[in-house]
Amino acid sequence: MEQMNFILIEVLHTDTQVYLTYYKRGQCITGTxxxxxxxxxxxxxxxxxxxxxxxxxxxxxxLIDVPLA
Incomplete structure (x- = not known):
């Protein structure tokens, strides 16, 4: 969780796209x-x-995963 938070803050400041995998309404969704x-x-x-x-x-x-795009 700490590593994902670090990546989120990093990409926020660099305006970099990310792939997010997350739960929404009981489903696992991936988006860019x-x-x-x-x-x-x-x-x-x-x-x-x-x-x-x-x-x-x-x-x-x-969040499940946040690799850089």
Whole structure:
């Protein structure tokens, strides 16, 4: 979890795309996009989906994997 948080903060500052694998409504979803905001103490982050350009607000504990794109 600490490593994923570090990657999220790094890509936030460098405007780098990431692949995210996360749980949503009981499903495992993988998407590509940009991290817009990370709030570690509140366990939240914003992710803008590359395909639909939608802003997704998620909890950090929903993340499964965050390799760099």
């Amino acid at each position: 996009g940009l991290i817009q905001f990370v709030d570690s103490p509140e366990d939240l982050f914003n992710f803008i989906d590359e395909v639909f350009k939608l802003k997704n607000k998620m909890r950090l504990n929903q």
